[in-house]
Amino acid sequence: MIARMGALFDPLVRLLLLAILLASLLPVTGEGRAIARLVSDGGVFLLFLLNGLRLPREQVLHGVRNLRYLLPLVLFVFGGMAFASLAASGLAAVQLPASVALGFIFLGVLPSTVQSATAYSSIAGGNISLSVVGAAVLNILGVFITAPLIGLLASSDMPGIDLGGLERIALILLLPFVLGQLFQGWLGPLVSERRKLFGWMDRIVISIAVYVAFSGAVEQGLWTLISLAEWGVxxxxxxxxxxxxxxxAWWLGGLLRLDIPSRVSFLFAGAQKSIAMGAPLASVLFAPEVAGLVLLPVLVYHLLQMVISAPLAARFSRAEG
Structure with a gap:
C-alpha cells in the first residue's frame, strides 16, 4: 500500500495531474495556443538534446552484443506490444472516439522508460547494466521508428497524422538527439553533474507538452465526449x-532462459511505456485537437504502470533477500 501511494506521489505524476487539471480549467486557446505550442516545441527540442547527451553511447555499443537479450526485447516492445495495441484499438473503436482508439496504437509502439525501468529493476535486484542498455537502445530506436510504425498500423478511418509533423519530428526530435550524441563527450559530463536540475527540466517540458495537448482535447469537449461508461472501457x-x-515480458524472459536478474530487467524494460517520449511526440506528430485524446491511453497506462511496478519491485526485493 505504501509503495502504491509512493508511486502516486512521484514528482512527474504530480506534474502530469496538475497539467491535466490546469488544461481542464484554463485551456490555452486561439492565438495563445500557437505561442504555447512554440514554447512546447522549444522545450521538446531541449528535452531530446538532453536525451542525446545522456544516453550512454558506449554502454549501448557494448550492450548490443547481447543479442539474446536485446533482440527479443526490441521485438516484444515494438512487435508484440504493437500487435496487442491493434487488438485494443479495434475494441476501443467500437465505443470510444477514433482519436482514443488511435491512442492505443500510439501506446503500443512507444519505447520503454529509461529512468523508471532502471530504477525499479535496481530495487528488484535486476541486472542494472542490461536495464540501462535495453532502455537506451529502445529509446534510440523509438526516435526513428515509432512514428513510421503508427503510420503503418493506423487504419485509414482514424484521424490523420499532421503531415507537417513528419518534418517537425526531423527538426525537433531527430536533429537535437543526433546533436546530443555528437557532443556527448563534451557536454555529457556537464549534464551528468547537474542531474537533478536537468531531471526537473525534463518533467516540466513533458508537463507543458501534456498541457498543450490536453488544452486542445478540452476545447473539443473531452470531459463531455467520453461518458463514465466509456471511461470504464x-x-x-x-x-x-x-x-x-x-x-x-515475464513469460518471454523465462522462455529465453534468462537468469532471474536479467529476467527482472527484461520485465521492466519490456512492459513499461515512456510518457517522456509519448507526450512530446504526440504534440509534434498530431494536430492539437487530436493530440490530447491520443495521449489518454498513454497517460492512464503510465500512472498504472507505476502503481504496479512499485510493489512488484518491492516483492522481488523481498524474495531475493
Missing amino acids: LLSLVGAMLAFGFFG
Missing part, C-alpha cells in the same frame, strides 16, 4: 494492455 483496455505487457 478505456480503463479495462489499458488494464488488458498492462497485463499483456507485464505477464508477456
Whole structure:
C-alpha cells in the first residue's frame, strides 16, 4: 500500500495531474495556443538534446552484443506490444472516439522508460547494466521508428497524422538527439553533474507538452465526449494492455532462459511505456485537437504502470533477500 501511494506521489505524476487539471480549467486557446505550442516545441527540442547527451553511447555499443537479450526485447516492445495495441484499438473503436482508439496504437509502439525501468529493476535486484542498455537502445530506436510504425498500423478511418509533423519530428526530435550524441563527450559530463536540475527540466517540458495537448482535447469537449461508461472501457483496455505487457515480458524472459536478474530487467524494460517520449511526440506528430485524446491511453497506462511496478519491485526485493 505504501509503495502504491509512493508511486502516486512521484514528482512527474504530480506534474502530469496538475497539467491535466490546469488544461481542464484554463485551456490555452486561439492565438495563445500557437505561442504555447512554440514554447512546447522549444522545450521538446531541449528535452531530446538532453536525451542525446545522456544516453550512454558506449554502454549501448557494448550492450548490443547481447543479442539474446536485446533482440527479443526490441521485438516484444515494438512487435508484440504493437500487435496487442491493434487488438485494443479495434475494441476501443467500437465505443470510444477514433482519436482514443488511435491512442492505443500510439501506446503500443512507444519505447520503454529509461529512468523508471532502471530504477525499479535496481530495487528488484535486476541486472542494472542490461536495464540501462535495453532502455537506451529502445529509446534510440523509438526516435526513428515509432512514428513510421503508427503510420503503418493506423487504419485509414482514424484521424490523420499532421503531415507537417513528419518534418517537425526531423527538426525537433531527430536533429537535437543526433546533436546530443555528437557532443556527448563534451557536454555529457556537464549534464551528468547537474542531474537533478536537468531531471526537473525534463518533467516540466513533458508537463507543458501534456498541457498543450490536453488544452486542445478540452476545447473539443473531452470531459463531455467520453461518458463514465466509456471511461470504464478505456480503463479495462489499458488494464488488458498492462497485463499483456507485464505477464508477456515475464513469460518471454523465462522462455529465453534468462537468469532471474536479467529476467527482472527484461520485465521492466519490456512492459513499461515512456510518457517522456509519448507526450512530446504526440504534440509534434498530431494536430492539437487530436493530440490530447491520443495521449489518454498513454497517460492512464503510465500512472498504472507505476502503481504496479512499485510493489512488484518491492516483492522481488523481498524474495531475493
